[in-house]
Amino acid sequence: MQWAMGLALLLLVALFARPAAAQSAQAAPAKGTRTVLVMGDSLSAAYGLAPSQGWVSLTADRIGKTKPGWRVVNASISGETTAGGAARIAAELQRHKPAVVVIALGANDGLRGLPLAQTRVNLEKMIKAAQASKAKVLLVGMRMPPNYGPDYTRGFEQNFSVLSKQYRTALLPFLLQPIALDRNAYQADNLHPVASAQLKLRDHVWTALEPLLR
Known part of the structure; x- marks a missing residue:
């Protein structure tokens, strides 16, 4: 499948790319404002695009227009693993005090062939930390190419469905589902979604995120 080859290359670049700084530095929110915190990798960090073109920023624009009193903080880092997210989660929760946490990590773990149990433990740590801070959680899943073995x-x-069920989180099974088989949805490097595809990702994530904002 095209998505499988593209995903494998995407993950390879994400693994060896120098991690970029998270885009979480924002002005202090107005009193009473609730925050959606996104913890992801290059797919959430708008790799190869202006930050404003990524699905997270597009989601922030939609929330600003349709959900008064909410804002989005993007703490995603290209090349991030679940271990990195687990190490950062406490500080991000303390800094932003989110009402909703979107966890979109795990793809780079898969590329490295890390033990599934290790990835699960890291994701579990993030979920438990977010829930302990009274935040709702949306777990965003990923899939590996078939060459990694059935x-x-x-x-x-x-891992994603089991953890979501165990901790009763919201779940989006596969972030790239709307564009998985569309070659034209990717940049010239065959790796990262183009700006127009980010709109589809925004709409896809919205189906699971919007109910948490009510």
Whole structure:
């Protein structure tokens, strides 16, 4: 499948790319404003695009127009693993005090072939930390190309559904679902979604995120 080859290359670049700084520095919110905190990798950090073109920023624009009293903080870092997210989560929660946390990590773990249990433990740590801070959680899943073998790819995908069920989080099973088979949805590097595809990702994530903002 085209998405499988593209995803494998995307993850390879994300793994070896020098991590970029998270885009979480924002002005202090107005009193009473609730925050959506996004913890992701290059797919959430608008790799190759202006930050304003990424699905997270587009989601922030939509929230600003349709959900008064909410804002979005993007703390995503290109190349991030679940271990990195687990190490950062406490500080991000303390800094932003979010009402909703979107966890969109795990793809780089899969590329490295890290033990599924290790990825699960890291994701679990993030979920528990967010819930302990009274935040709702949206877990955003990813899939691995079939060349990683059926046991690993199946177990990798199940990590997200099992954790979501165990901790009763919202779940989006596969971030790239709307563009997975569309070659034209990717930049010239065959790796990262183009600006127009970010709109589809925004709409896809919105189906799981919007109910948490009510």
